[in-house]
Amino acid sequence: MKNLTPKERILQAAVYLFARQGFDGTGLRELAARAEVNLAMINYFFGSKKGLLKEILDGFFEGYLAIAGKELAGTDNLHTKLARFINSSVRYFDSGQDALLVMITELPHDDPDIIEHKATWAGQMAEVLEKEICQPLKEITGQNIPATCIGPMLTSLMASRFIFAPVLDRVRGDAGNPVDIHLYTEIITSLFLQGIATEETTSN
Amino acid sequence: MKNLTPKERILQAAVYLFARQGFDGTGLRELAARAEVNLAMINYFFGSKKGLLKEILDGFFEGYLAIAGKELAGTDNLHTKLARFINSSVRYFDSGQDALLVMITELPHDDPDIIEHKATWAGQMAEVLEKEICQPLKEITGQNIPATCIGPMLTSLMASRFIFAPVLDRVRGDAGNPVDIHLYTEIITSLFLQGIATEETTSN
DNA sequence: TCTAAAATTAAACAAACGTTTGATTTGATG
DNA sequence: CATCAAATCAAACGTTTGTTTAATTTTAGA
Numbered sequence: 001m002k003n004l005t006p007k008e009r010i011l012q013a014a015v016y017l018f019a020r021q022g023f024d025g026t027g028l029r030e031l032a033a034r035a036e037v038n039l040a041m042i043n044y045f046f047g048s049k050k051g052l053l054k055e056i057l058d059g060f061f062e063g064y065l066a067i068a069g070k071e072l073a074g075t076d077n078l079h080t081k082l083a084r085f086i087n088s089s090v091r092y093f094d095s096g097q098d099a100l101l102v103m104i105t106e107l108p109h110d111d112p113d114i115i116e117h118k119a120t121w122a123g124q125m126a127e128v129l130e131k132e133i134c135q136p137l138k139e140i141t142g143q144n145i146p147a148t149c150i151g152p153m154l155t156s157l158m159a160s161r162f163i164f165a166p167v168l169d170r171v172r173g174d175a176g177n178p179v180d181i182h183l184y185t186e187i188i189t190s191l192f193l194q195g196i197a198t199e200e201t202t203s204n
Numbered sequence: 205m206k207n208l209t210p211k212e213r214i215l216q217a218a219v220y221l222f223a224r225q226g227f228d229g230t231g232l233r234e235l236a237a238r239a240e241v242n243l244a245m246i247n248y249f250f251g252s253k254k255g256l257l258k259e260i261l262d263g264f265f266e267g268y269l270a271i272a273g274k275e276l277a278g279t280d281n282l283h284t285k286l287a288r289f290i291n292s293s294v295r296y297f298d299s300g301q302d303a304l305l306v307m308i309t310e311l312p313h314d315d316p317d318i319i320e321h322k323a324t325w326a327g328q329m330a331e332v333l334e335k336e337i338c339q340p341l342k343e344i345t346g347q348n349i350p351a352t353c354i355g356p357m358l359t360s361l362m363a364s365r366f367i368f369a370p371v372l373d374r375v376r377g378d379a380g381n382p383v384d385i386h387l388y389t390e391i392i393t394s395l396f397l398q399g400i401a402t403e404e405t406t407s408n
Numbered sequence: 409t410c411t412a413a414a415a416t417t418a419a420a421c422a423a424a425c426g427t428t429t430g431a432t433t434t435g436a437t438g
Numbered sequence: 439c440a441t442c443a444a445a446t447c448a449a450a451c452g453t454t455t456g457t458t459t460a461a462t463t464t465t466a467g468a
């Protein structure tokens with residue numbers, strides 16, 4: 001923890017606190033204290049509080065976009081590629097849960113300084129999905145679902161466990177444990193590719 | 205707008221602003237101005253800023269829970285009930301987009317005053333889903349997926365369009381319009397029940 | 409019409425906010 | 439060792455925050 005550079009400690013503390021208290025709900029003094037850094041260092045390194053948020057969002061989107069580019073490319077069939085993408089993405093979300101929560105909770109807010117920033121990443125993501133998922137899907141099944149529809153669906157679906165995690169911890173108490181991360185990935189993959197119900201569910 | 209009671213105007217302004225700026229990002233003076241109400245009236249009617257948030261969350265969860273109870277009950281087959289639930293829920297989310305965004309963006313935050321409140325609603329929802337979806341699904345297909353897993357998935361999936369809407373508006377510009385709400389519902393229902401891919405997608 | 413409760417108001421409160429300043433310390437390079 | 443830039447610091451800046459108070463107006467019931 002202490003072998004990190006001050007800048008890294010600030011970033012780490014910010015992700016932790018923003019995920020639990022929100023961006024506006026977190027004060028820079030509390031953040032500086034957790035990072036064991038002088039208050040002024042935050043503006044020194046990141047220019048402003050919003051600059052800090054931008055860097056967090058950048059880090060998340062960069063990794064997410066890289067996964068999409070890597071796992072969805074190639075000549076494998078759509079089924080295989082999607083399963084690979086879901087597997088990598090859920091792993092990525094799991095390894096950086098706090099950053100994911102910051103992204104999700106700040107996504108709908110329309111701060112002029114931040115929203116263009118987010119739209120740029122979302123646009124790049126949509127391009128990849130359009131090319132690697134939507135167009136193949138259209139050629140094979142005939143259904144034309146835009147990337148701006150399927151992207152949010154997939155992302156929200158994969159993120160669902162982490163979005164609800166803080167609340168579900170209180171619902172279950174210590175009793176029922178959540179499904180482990182591998183089973184979670186399998187459920188989502190199966191759901192996305194085959195749906196939840198079989199033919200049998202249409203009968204009584 | 206002005207034929208509403210002061211309390212209703214406060215609630216309306218709060219949902220609008222919280223959805224766009226977040227709970228902590230919205231000041232009570234700005235809120236009072238939008239509601240055309242004196243600043244002190246907010247604490248007079250709701251006790252505190254958090255009391256106002258609680259009332260918003262209550263309103264949303266109450267409606268959502270009622271839909272689950274209504275659409276998932278009965279003797280119809282699981283397929284039919286799920287399609288009905290998705291249809292009603294998406295309609296509900298669409299008609300109250302701002303309230304949905306407030307719920308989603310405040311969900312992960314672990315404010316001690318609020319989180320128990322959210323957990324109570326989530327617990328009730330989980331009970332309904334466990335009884336009406338998970339147990340029938342287990343009897344029919346054999347797979348045992350807990351409600352605390354499938355609930356967040358379904359909710360996130362149905363909410364995806366609204367969570368990403370503010371960003372997607374910037375991505376598309378004025379060019380590509382989003383799929384309309386009925387098609388969106390159909391896509392989600394089809395996805396949840398049958399999955400996105402057919403057998404053909406497993407081949408090259 | 410009188411009265412008591414409800415509603416509304418302006419003003420002030422201390423606390424916390426993000427940011428900036430100017431001085432001091434640190435670390436590497438010449 | 440001297441030097442310069444990077445890093446760190448304590449302190450203060452002016453705003454804005456949520457909340458409270460006390461006085462006033464409005465409303466409704468007897």
